[in-house]
Every structure is written in C-alpha cells, then in structure tokens.
Amino acid sequence: MRLEGKTAIVTGGGSGFGAGIARKFAAEGARVMVADIDADAAAAVADEVSGIARAVDVADDASVGGMARAALAEFSRLDILVNNAGITHLPKPMEEVPEAEFDRVLAVNAKSVFLTARHLVPHMKATGAGAILNVASTAGLSPRPRLNWYNASKGWMITATKTMAVELAPSGVRVNALCPVAGETPLLKSFLGEDTPEMRTKFLATIPLGRLSTPEDLGNAACFLCSDDAAMITGVAMEVDGGRCI
Template sequence: MAIVTGAARGIGLAIARRAVESGATVAIWDMDAKAGAEAAAALGRASAHALDLTDGSAIAAAHAATLAAHGRIDILVNNAGITGGNAPSWELPIAEWRRVIEVNLVAPYMVARAVVPTMIAASYGRVVNIASIAGKEGNPNASHYSASKAGLIGFTKSLGKELAKSGVLANCITPAAAATDIFKQMTEQQIAWMRSKIPMDRFVEVEEIAAMACWLASEDCSFSTGAVFDISGGRAVY
C-alpha cells in the first residue's frame, strides 16, 4: 500500500498509476480535492485525501484515514512540491522563499515523521523522496527551490541511516525537469536554460521517473538506503 503526495497530476499521478499497475493500492494525498478524487476514481484501488501538507493536524488526520481505508502503509512517496517562480536570490520575496521551503522540505519531513513509525512497527517500509537535480547543482534564479531540494537530499541521507536496521529504507530521486504543470510557475527563459543543460537535449518523461520510484518502493530494492538516484539525462551523474 502506497501513499503518494501530490498525486492528483504530473509526476505524482504517474507514480500512483505505475504503483497500481504493479499491484499496489494507493492513497492520494493532495491539496486539490477535486483533482485528487478524479485521479483516485480513474486509477481504481485508490483513495483520495485532501490536505495541506504543511499542516500537522491535517497530516495526522490523513494518516489515520489512510490506515482506516487500507489497513497498512508500506510505501511513502514524498512527491508534492512547488517552484515558487524565478528571480535572483536578492529579488525573491522572503514570504515566497519560506513557502517553497515549507512545501518542499518541511512538509516531507512532517509526513515522514507521521508515517515512518507505522512502518517501523511493521518492520518494513519504503520511503522515496522526489528531490531534483537543482538540489545537486543549484539552479540560478531558483535559490529557494534549489535549497529546498538540497535539504531534501540531506534529510533522505540522515533518515536512511537512522532506519538502516529497521527494515525501512529511504532513498531519493534527483530528476531533471519534466514538462508538467509546474512549468506554469516558471519563466520561458528558465525552462529553456534547464533544457540546455541536459546532454540528452530533452526533458525527462514522468513515466521514467515513475519507473525508478516504483523500483525504489519495491522489495527488489533491498540494499540501498540514504541514496541519491540520478535521472537527469546525463546532466549531473553523481
């Protein structure tokens, strides 16, 4: 059974679909109640839970509702995120900088804090955090996004080591950009710059990210934890 945050569309929906196709049941955690419900209905074997992932009480309620609906939690995919627009660091609004950190870094921590003890009690679990190549390299005009994803990478490494003997594994993925709705938050110049940095000269497909995420969420992934998995078309292969 898998929780996938931000699964109403884009990368999260692709991961949820791949998980269902692989035999899992899925709980969609997304702030868009309508889109989440539509995605769950289309997927089948899925439930939808509308919440603000930066709200601890809402996370606790969704956790309880997910357990009531599915009886167990084996997989957590922290996918939900925002870009927060583009500008030089000294021109970004402080409130927007903080909002990106809250959604992209604090929220995955809060969700993991709620869900991981359930996995520890079962002596099994897989946590997959969707970071970004920006967290490795630092994209100009996106310091808030880059910092949030670098933090998510660091959190994954710490969590993986903390859980190493528990039966629960935690890893993260660092994709290059995918052409999803998140592009609507970015300038055309920023999008063109990101593509120019990818040796394969294309954006990653959401299905490619989903394939990697679902392997990391599977029993076949048994000796990797606290690790960072590149899927950047050759941009940053470390």
C-alpha cells in the same frame, strides 16, 4: 506486479510526477492513496487507478495527521510513502524572493517530509518494514542561478533522505530520493520563467539525452526503488535527468 499486495501514499499525486508514480504503482499491483491539495485532481487520478483520494496540505500538521490516519484506517498497513508534493518560487535574484514565498517553499518541500515522518514513521518502525521515497530535484545537486531557495530546499531533502536512511535502517525502513530534471509538469513554467520554444530549446541543450523527464520516467524509477528489487538500496539520490548532472 512488483508491488502486488503493497499499499502506498503519494503526495502531490493529482498531477505531474505524482500522478505518474500513482499510475505505475497501481499498474504494478499496489493500492494507492492519491493525496493532493487539489481535491478534484486527487479524485480524478484516484478514480483512474482504482485508489482512494485525500485532500491534504502537506505543510500543515493537522492535515498530514488526518491523511495518515485515513490511510491506516483504509489499508491497516502502509508499505510505501512518496513525498512528492513540491512547489517553487519564480526565477529571480535571491534577495528579491518575498519572505512569504520563501516560507511556503520550505514548508511544502522540507517541512512536509518532517510532518509525514512524524505521523507515519512510528507505524513503519512497528511493522519492521517500509519504503520512503522523497522526490527531490537535480536542483539540489547542480543548482541554477535565480532559483536559490528552491535549490536549497531540494538540497535539504537530499540530506534528509540520507540521514533518515541511516537512522531507520535498523528498523527495516529504506529511504531514497529521486532527482528529476524539469519535466512536463505544472511547475515547468515556473522553472523556466516563461514557457516558450526559445526557453525550451535553451534548457534542452543542457540535457545530454535531449528531452525533459516525464511522469512515466519518474513512475518507473519510483517503482524500482520502492519494490523488493531494491531491497539493498537505501540513502541514494537517484538522478533521473538524462545526464543533466554529468
């Protein structure tokens, strides 16, 4: 029960890594707001973890503000914020990615971190404590061709994590990132281009431990970084990648 008495928001919590993080947080004693652009998915996971659901577009200021107000009204205090919501563009040469697709990737993967900070960092500063976790990617550390702007958005998130950590440390707020390798999530097909046995075999050959990351892997790592066990850890980008980045 490492998170007993804690409260948390997990964006993109309706599926994949976000759902795994929400489940682990709840199992460790936290009260969780499951926030997702898919209201039904958020509700399903929230029901499972005895949490609360919130429909949110993390790229929209008004929507993020509403999520923040709802969480504080429900919990009165927010201890943990997980910026997990993310999207990618399909693999293609960088110059062929449509402008609208580029804009959406940067809005969901990067602007969302700015927006949640706008609405929730003042509260954490006022309480003198808090843990923010940004779910980045190995793509931000070891980029692969044809996912250029997705790679760049995750690199931005890692740099944002470090600068947030430095600025917020005097206020007692820790900020870390997770860098998973591709996993069994709704985005897997987009990363691979096509989800076939041949493509999986080719990709798995680049991971020393020989498997994809799972929602449970991310939940375990997130729980550690957001718990008091990691009280002296801030500004790290932890690889949860089976050795992919070695």
